[in-house]
Amino acid sequence: MQPDKQTTSRQQHTDPRRWGMPRHCWVGLAVVCFVIGLAGIVLPLLPATDFFLLAVICASRGSVRFERWIRANALAGPMIRAWEEERAIPGAAKITAVISMVLSLSLLYWHIGTHWSFWVTVVILVCVAGFLLSRPSPRRDRPDSGV
8 A cells, every 4th residue: 555645745844864964963953043042032133033933943853852842942932832823923022123123223323324234224124123013912912812
């Protein structure tokens, strides 16, 4: 009896060998991303959620146990769940990000003035801020959620 095509493609998609790197490389990359994500919680210019999501992706290719641990982690888990389930960003993270962008632009202006690179940075950061602010807050952060 031949396996069905869906099972075969699922196995190929999750098989770490398909991606050309040994498992320990995926786990190492997951650890690096997780540590950078932890730093991103306290450092305003590093996006914590992005690095936590990368850590989960890398861990899923190298160690299912490590992936489960990241998802269960008190710091990373809620951010990952909010993004995966609702494509939502917590309000505090939005505020911190926008304030960091304004401070970064202020420092950049102070150092280089209105050089063309300043205006390119302004356009990029305005687009990023617009994206962040357009994302909903997780249900548990909303006052009308009843949770």
